[in-house]
Amino acid sequence: MENNSRQSSGNPGDTDRLISRRKLLATMGGAGALLAAEGLFSGGLVAHAMGKGNGEDKGKGNQKPTTANVGLCEYNVADYGAAGDGTTDDTAAIAAAIAACTAGGGGVVCFPAGTYLTGTVQVGGNMELKGVGQDVTVLKLKSGVNDALVLGTLTENITVSNMTLDGNAPQQTTGSTVIFWKCKRIRIEKVKVVRSHVIALNMSNVMESTITQCHLKGTIGNTVVSFSNDDAAYADGNNWVVDNLIEDGYLDGIIYNTNRGLIANNIIRNNGLVPGNTAGGVYVNGKFGIVISNNLIEGNDGNGIDIINATEIISDGNWCSDNNSAGIMYASVTHSQIVGNVCKNNGKAPATGQDDGISILGSSSLITITGNRCFDNQSVKTQRYGIHSIDSSNELLITSNILKGNLDGGLSTVGTANVTANNMV
Numbered sequence: 001m002e003n004n005s006r007q008s009s010g011n012p013g014d015t016d017r018l019i020s021r022r023k024l025l026a027t028m029g030g031a032g033a034l035l036a037a038e039g040l041f042s043g044g045l046v047a048h049a050m051g052k053g054n055g056e057d058k059g060k061g062n063q064k065p066t067t068a069n070v071g072l073c074e075y076n077v078a079d080y081g082a083a084g085d086g087t088t089d090d091t092a093a094i095a096a097a098i099a100a101c102t103a104g105g106g107g108v109v110c111f112p113a114g115t116y117l118t119g120t121v122q123v124g125g126n127m128e129l130k131g132v133g134q135d136v137t138v139l140k141l142k143s144g145v146n147d148a149l150v151l152g153t154l155t156e157n158i159t160v161s162n163m164t165l166d167g168n169a170p171q172q173t174t175g176s177t178v179i180f181w182k183c184k185r186i187r188i189e190k191v192k193v194v195r196s197h198v199i200a201l202n203m204s205n206v207m208e209s210t211i212t213q214c215h216l217k218g219t220i221g222n223t224v225v226s227f228s229n230d231d232a233a234y235a236d237g238n239n240w241v242v243d244n245l246i247e248d249g250y251l252d253g254i255i256y257n258t259n260r261g262l263i264a265n266n267i268i269r270n271n272g273l274v275p276g277n278t279a280g281g282v283y284v285n286g287k288f289g290i291v292i293s294n295n296l297i298e299g300n301d302g303n304g305i306d307i308i309n310a311t312e313i314i315s316d317g318n319w320c321s322d323n324n325s326a327g328i329m330y331a332s333v334t335h336s337q338i339v340g341n342v343c344k345n346n347g348k349a350p351a352t353g354q355d356d357g358i359s360i361l362g363s364s365s366l367i368t369i370t371g372n373r374c375f376d377n378q379s380v381k382t383q384r385y386g387i388h389s390i391d392s393s394n395e396l397l398i399t400s401n402i403l404k405g406n407l408d409g410g411l412s413t414v415g416t417a418n419v420t421a422n423n424m425v
Helices: 044-049 091-103
Strands: 085-089 107-110 114-118 127-130 137-141 150-153 156-166 178-196 201-207 210-212 215-219 225-228 236-242 245-247 254-257 259-264 267-269 282-285 288-293 296-298 305-308 311-316 319-321 328-331 334-339 342-344 358-361 365-370 373-375 385-389 394-399 409-412 419-421
Touching: 091 107, 091 114, 091 127, 150 156, 201 236, 225 236, 236 254, 254 259, 305 311, 328 334, 358 365, 373 385, 385 394
Parallel strands: 085 114, 107 127, 114 137, 127 156, 137 156, 150 178, 156 178, 178 201, 178 210, 178 215, 201 225, 210 236, 215 245, 225 254, 236 259, 245 267, 254 282, 259 288, 267 296, 282 305, 288 311, 296 319, 305 328, 311 334, 319 342, 328 358, 334 365, 342 373, 358 385, 365 394, 385 409, 394 419
Antiparallel strands: none
16 A cells, blocks of 8 residues: 545635645555435435436526525625526626625625626625525636635635535636635535635634535545644634535545534545545544544545544544545554444545455554454455454454454454454454
């Protein structure tokens, strides 16, 4: 195995600098938690996640903008001259509405139904950008902008809601669709992000923020959602990524490289579109205090959950299936838990030591692994072991797991001072 690293510079003006991907050095190395997915999302997102729709824009975003179809708001972009017809350049009109909102001390900037062709929309503090629904209000990045569609820097208390953000990747050479840099209390809710060139949501040095009920689909050069930090003042992110559909990323579904956070109730699938990059579902490197809970993580190119050089990480109640490497992989991780997960039919394109239900690598220690169900029910099995500890992993507590039905066996451990008990193998 080679090295897997994702690095960031924290500079908001360089939108394709955030992450470079290499492979992990070889020297580093339950069923009751299955998502009630119909309860996670509403409307068309449920239909798409359940395979009942194609997730494409339906062309509803070309209605003429009117005050009537946006509801009550303070700063309506239509009142500032925005056409919302998909062809008129609405950059100046949107900027005028935002400037008026800023001058008024903040408020709600409303986007009626329509498709708004625009350059970068820079938002200020205490502001909400509010549409009337995904695929109904669409902000589309103009050709050749090669930068963010929505940008916030050094600010706080911002919400983006009820709209589609189209990064128009085929007409750009770089650029993340959404960038927030050194910001606090950002909320992105009921937003669809499509056709991102670099990253869909690029959250650099961001704290106390929430991404929820969003559909984040497709990047052609990097990960879908990235949280990163290189400033000690923003080291403890305390961010939530909850109830989203995250799919079809060039690299990982979520990279969460800041301390403290919750990643829960998401569907994270089909990421790592370029084979060989070993990009997976959720990736954490060198951080602590993160809970990854009740996610459906399937069909990714690398590990479903990929944790490296970290501590105090809880992976609880996730369903990890049909990933090319391990369902869950911890490498050089300490003081952590892997509890109540289902890991099924992983190892589709195995890398040495990472083709199990749960793989423990490197100098991992003091990890509780309990109540998991790891199995392979394919006619040609690919998941080698239910739980497999490799290298010098020590002081692992492995109890009460159901590990029947894997290719090479239920449980294989090395190292010293490990405790294994009451496992079905």
